[in-house]
Amino acid sequence: MEENAITAQTDKTPHLIGVIVTWRAITHQGLTRSQNEDAHWVTHVINGKTDTESSSRYIFAVADGLGGHRGGAIASRMALKAIKEEFHAWHGGQADSMVNRAMQKANQKIFCVAQTDPELFQKMQTTLTIAVLENDLLTLGHVGDCRLYRMRDGHIYQLTRDHTMASDMLQLHMISSGQASNHPGRHQLTRSVGGDPFMNADITRQPVKQGDTYLLCSDGLWSELTEEEIRSALEETDMSRGCEKLVRLALSGGAPDNITGIMFHIEVLGQQAANPFSWRTLLGKR
Structure with missing residues (x-):
């Protein structure tokens, strides 16, 4: 279990400090899989503009290698490696272009490697969802059926659409939402x-608000939970307890797949009167 809290402090005059985020990540092999084919990554960069101003960039990513395939674990980790390379070479601005470039790079690398091994061909694949937070703007890149949920003002929203047969049929009005939730192509x-x-x-791309809480998770987590159970976890004031609740509920449902979730909360956004320290980041566990 991981948590990363960022505190930024300036003199007593309010200044732009970007965004302060707390987060937790948790992963579990599940009860039936022989290995964990999920992979996740969280990191951040704080750039100082002046002695009292800073710019914040975060990335949250989850990749779920195709279940039961030998190449699944390799693919999910290759995808995150490609994302890391692009994120670390990025200097801010036009986050949507960076996200698209990173995801296309991941796709090309995995596809090319798969061609070199007949046993992996057409099997070495992964889903991938990444959320890039630059100051007050969230850029979301998504392929597959990992999900990003947002809780704002007590309401929960699913910000991604599953790229599945059932979801596609729902979009075409071929089935109802009730039928989609139990469809064999789910x-x-x-x-x-x-x-x-x-x-x-x-x-x-969409703006974030102070107080927003997000959950980025693989299908091994969300498929075992109701929306109300997810809401209950996101409402926990203790983020560790919220993550543990999610996994406990998924395991109680049988957890036939790997489980991965990242929960992050927008603590402060924009300006804040702070104590007399510079903007420089203080990292700590709690």
Whole structure:
């Protein structure tokens, strides 16, 4: 279990400090899988503009290698390696272009490696969802059926659309939402990273608000939970307890798949009167 809290402090005059985020990540092999094919990554960069101003960039990513395939664990980790390379080379601005570039790079690398090994061909694939937070703007890149939820003002929203046969049929009004939740194609992917030489990723951008709480998770987590159970976990004031609740509920449901979740909360956004320290980041566990 991990948590990362960032505190930024300036003199007593309010200054732009970007965003302060707390987060927790948790992963579990599940009760039936022989290995964990999920992979996740969280990091941040704080750039100082002046002695009293800073710019914040975070990235949260979850990749779920295709279940039961020998190449799944390799694919999910390859995808995150490609994302890391692009994020660390990025200097801010046009986050949507960076996200698209990173996801296309991940797709090309996985697809090319898969061609070199017949046993991995058409099997070495992964889902991938990444959320990039630059100051007050969240850029979301998504392929597959990991999900990003947001809780704002007591209401929970699913910000991603599953790229599955059931979800596609729902979009075409071929089935109802009730039918989609129990459809045999609920987990049959129609898009993945590494499955084809060219990939269509969903890239969206939206502002964040102070007090927002997000959950980025693999299908091994959300498929075992109700929306009310997710809401209950996101409402926990102790983020560790919220993450543990999610996994406990998924395990109680049988947990046939790997489980991974990242919860993050927007603590402070924009300006804040602070104590007499510089903007420089103080990292700590709690």
